[in-house]
Amino acid sequence: MARIVIKDVRKEFGDFTAVQASSFTIEDGEFFMLLGPSGCGKTTTLRMIAGLELPTSGEIYIDGEEVGQKPASQRDIAFVFQMFALYPHMNVRRNISYPLVSQGMGRAEVKARVAEVARILGIEDILDRPVGGLSGGDRQRVALGRAIVRRPKAFMMDEPLGALDAEFREHMSEELRALHDRMGATTVYVTHDQLEAMQMGDKIVVMNHGVVEQFGTPQDIYDKPATMFVADFIGAPAMNLMRFDGEVAPGATSLLYDGAEVAVPRMREGRRGALALGVRPEHVHLDDAAPHRGRIAAVEYLGTTQILTLETATGALKLRAPAAQVARVGETVGLRFNGRTLSVFDARSGAALASDLNAQGGGDG
């Protein structure tokens, strides 16, 4: 059980900066997601928390104790590797008991703990098998067993489902989340799959190029993206980012977009120049009375909903409509935006402008 605080942590490899001054807090018992595209520094961040990599600068606190420069063996953190890294020269039982042996725990207690873990994970029948011939799912369970048997302060998992096939991944992610809910241990989970992060996480940190773009609950990150990168990375299909030249004033409740007024949440800062209007596909509706127009270029049927791709004066726009709504390719339709949900970005810096929508969520001035 632990609260983990990351403060201004940086990591350089030679003259390449893998992680730029990052700060976030992982509360005790949270299932915490590190999300971002490949190469953005997620693994490096996780390894710094675990002590497999020492930060170039910055501090890491585990339960109030600064551990940034301590070796992994002294941090009492478990790590589930992407390829599991089960000791190939030991059988399942020895793999799981290995962390206990290092603590000098008595034989009987080790046995009891391994049996308990095996029961929780449903791997009692494979305890005496070599790890070589195990299926992907069983390897995953053994790796988890080795992590939980020690009852560590926190779990680090680096894309633990990445090595499994898609079919099994869903099942295993439910199993993982259920396990976490039962044990309540702080878990930091790395993934590049935004859907996985949204489904499983209590909190998410979104990283890009070694920079923390946003830190918050899945709802916050989905509804109030702090940057255009986050807006584009989260959601399938992603948020529409309609670029245009214009201006907004502080206090404004609408802006001029594509020749007509669009209602927006009350702005707390103004900007003039290259802007982008952020619209989730489900927050734009077909309405022939609305001033904005688009031509339906494609229809993707998804069962309960359908995704329409529209050509507009400011670029392509995706719209999620009920499956029952009639939409024909080639038709020109009116578009009504749901004003309370829109984000306005400074298209040059990529940052969201502060408004009533995102201000309480930590939007800066």
Place this chain on the structure above:
Amino acid sequence: MSGYSVTEPSPRQKWIAGALVIGYAVITILPLVWILITGFKSPSDSISYPPKVFFEPTLEGYVNLFTTRTRVSPETLESLPPPETWYDEIVRRNDLVIAGPSRYGERFLNSIVIGFGSTFLSIFLGTLAAYAFSRFKVPLKDDLLFFILSTRMMPPIAVAIPIFLMFRQLGLSDTHLGMILLYTAVNISLAVWLLKGFIDEIPLEYEEAALIDGYTRFQAFYKVVLPQAATGIASTAIFCLIFAWNEYAFAVLLTSGTAQTAPPFIPTIIGVGGQDWPAVAAGATLFLLPVMVFTILLRKHLLRGITFGAVRK
């Protein structure tokens, strides 16, 4: 995994491959068999022409290998009590008596001490160095590795004279320690390079898992890396032992009285009372045994070691 396919060879291909293997085996094994047989021949049988394939086996060669003998006058021979042991009897038949043990046993023991000692030292130092080169940021790593390899770029004997002088200065001439150090120096480059290759193949995650599990770096090394590297260590050890065991030139040059190994000793058997080929053959046969046993014991590892990297999942 992909990129090649395995097709079952046709019976004809199998037959040809089998014949080639058997032919090669016969060619390489024949001299060994010849030595083995010669060791059990009498001196006259051993030089008879055409060579005898069927003969009456005798242990004379082995007795001669382990003893020194003197010729005595027929009168003295008559006056001696009857031979007490089977080997006394064999010697008496040639009108000789045993004067004492030969130095073969001693030389053989020297070979064991020096061969296995230098192999152990090469592997010990080589494994540590290879691990460091594989895992740590070593300044000038590539240059150092090249330098280590470059010590093998000329035949070792090319530096015989400087080493001879150096050993004399340091008092290492004709000592076990000197020979162990020398063979280790020659073998270490091979050991470092081979072992680094093997250790490079072991994923870093295993050690990191051990670190996470609460083990120190050194514990992670010997509890996780070493067992994984066993294959590589075994095959490297065989190569090192074979070199140290068979080395002849340095042994002739640097050893004489105390630390002489078996290879320079065996030829000196020739000339003690004529060309005693059976004794030479007996000495060679016994000399082959330790390496053979060592290789057979480790052969499972050796096979896996040589194909290491080719068969990863």
